[in-house]
Amino acid sequence: MERRDFLRGLALLAACPLCVKTAYAAEGVHWSYEGEAGPEHWGSLSKDNSACAAGSQQSPLDIRDAIKADIPDIAIDWKSGGTILNNGHTIQVKAAPGGTLRRGDKTYDLVQYHFHAPSEHLVEGKSFPMEVHFVHKHAETGALGVFGVFLVPGAANKTFASLAAAFPQKGGEEASLDGADPSGLLPSALSYWAYEGSLTTPPCSEIVDWMVAMNPIEVDPADIKKFTALYSMNARPALVANRRYILSSS
Ligand SMILES: [Zn+2]
Numbered sequence: 001m002e003r004r005d006f007l008r009g010l011a012l013l014a015a016c017p018l019c020v021k022t023a024y025a026a027e028g029v030h031w032s033y034e035g036e037a038g039p040e041h042w043g044s045l046s047k048d049n050s051a052c053a054a055g056s057q058q059s060p061l062d063i064r065d066a067i068k069a070d071i072p073d074i075a076i077d078w079k080s081g082g083t084i085l086n087n088g089h090t091i092q093v094k095a096a097p098g099g100t101l102r103r104g105d106k107t108y109d110l111v112q113y114h115f116h117a118p119s120e121h122l123v124e125g126k127s128f129p130m131e132v133h134f135v136h137k138h139a140e141t142g143a144l145g146v147f148g149v150f151l152v153p154g155a156a157n158k159t160f161a162s163l164a165a166a167f168p169q170k171g172g173e174e175a176s177l178d179g180a181d182p183s184g185l186l187p188s189a190l191s192y193w194a195y196e197g198s199l200t201t202p203p204c205s206e207i208v209d210w211m212v213a214m215n216p217i218e219v220d221p222a223d224i225k226k227f228t229a230l231y232s233m234n235a236r237p238a239l240v241a242n243r244r245y246i247l248s249s250s
Contacts (some may be wrong), residue, residue, distance in 0.1 A: 063123045091115055153224060163177075195241075
């Protein structure tokens with residue numbers, strides 16, 4: 001560990017013991033979105049993170065040149081509630097059990113959803129103010145199915161407003177949610193792009209079936225500010241596609 005990180009760790013320890021537990025112990029080696037522990041160094045922070053540097057199917061991507069394909073519709077059945085956590089890298093909701101995303105013959109269980117600002121995926125070079133990632137796990141194979149939705153400023157969104165009002169302000173803080181309905185964060189049409197990729201945080205494992213909604217949702221700009229007041233930059237820069245195909249459902 002660099003001396004500066006070590007000193008910063010001590011400072012954090014004094015200010016907020018739970019932050020340090022989350023950032024250092026629970027998730028292994030400390031990483032961040034800038035400086036010496038930033039994305040370009042993730043691969044060398046730990047051998048567990050080697051895919052971050054050496055992987056060939058990394059995420060996020062700049063979505064362009066998508067190929068229209070006959071890919072299955074997505075069917076979503078999520079449950080309200082759960083708990084909301086500030087984990088030191090983002091705000092994450094641990095989902096209420098029993099929520100599913102079905103795509104063709106694959107059914108994934110919703111585990112958690114969390115937010116990035118700005119968006120991690122780009123569309124033809126353009127980023128969006130925020131992106132939410134709904135992280136699902138396939139019960140048998142363990143593969144992850146992550147559904148991403150872009151957030152743009154506009155009309156208030158009831159679910160996002162209720163989450164923003166409950167954002168835990170300090171790393172390590174967690175609170176229960178009263179009935180926040182994740183389905184409220186879905187666009188009206190579920191047309192999407194699909195490609196094979198990775199986690200966008202260390203260890204960058206290449207185990208993710210990515211689905212990114214073509215239509216963004218609108219949220220109150222004041223609620224975006226409540227997020228960026230906590231995390232103004234928690235997006236990994238887009239990686240190269242490496243001859244991967246991006247498929248589009250429409
Ligand atoms: Zn994410």
